[in-house]
Amino acid sequence: MKTRINLTIDEELVSLSKEYASRHGRSVSELVETLLRELVTSDQPAFSEKWRGRFKSMEKDSLDSLFRQETKGDDGEQMS
Numbered sequence: 001m002k003t004r005i006n007l008t009i010d011e012e013l014v015s016l017s018k019e020y021a022s023r024h025g026r027s028v029s030e031l032v033e034t035l036l037r038e039l040v041t042s043d044q045p046a047f048s049e050k051w052r053g054r055f056k057s058m059e060k061d062s063l064d065s066l067f068r069q070e071t072k073g074d075d076g077e078q079m080s
Contacts (some may be wrong), residue, residue, distance in 0.1 A: 007032075014028075018029060
């Protein structure tokens with residue numbers, strides 16, 4: 001459900017906001033809602049921050065070995 005609110009904003013900012021919204025095919029209300037939503041949810045960690053340190057990265061030698069195995073044919077010979 002949407003609720004109407006009144007805001008007091010600098011006239012120049014209102015004008016610039018309307019121009020920006022028009023250029024991007026959006027309303028000023030949509031812009032404000034999007035920015036407020038980003039602001040209030042920014043306290044939640046980003047996906048990368050949430051999962052940082054939970055997975056072990058492979059060493060370069062392991063990756064090279066894995067790549068060599070995947071590029072060999074059934075007979076063990078290097079594929080072109």
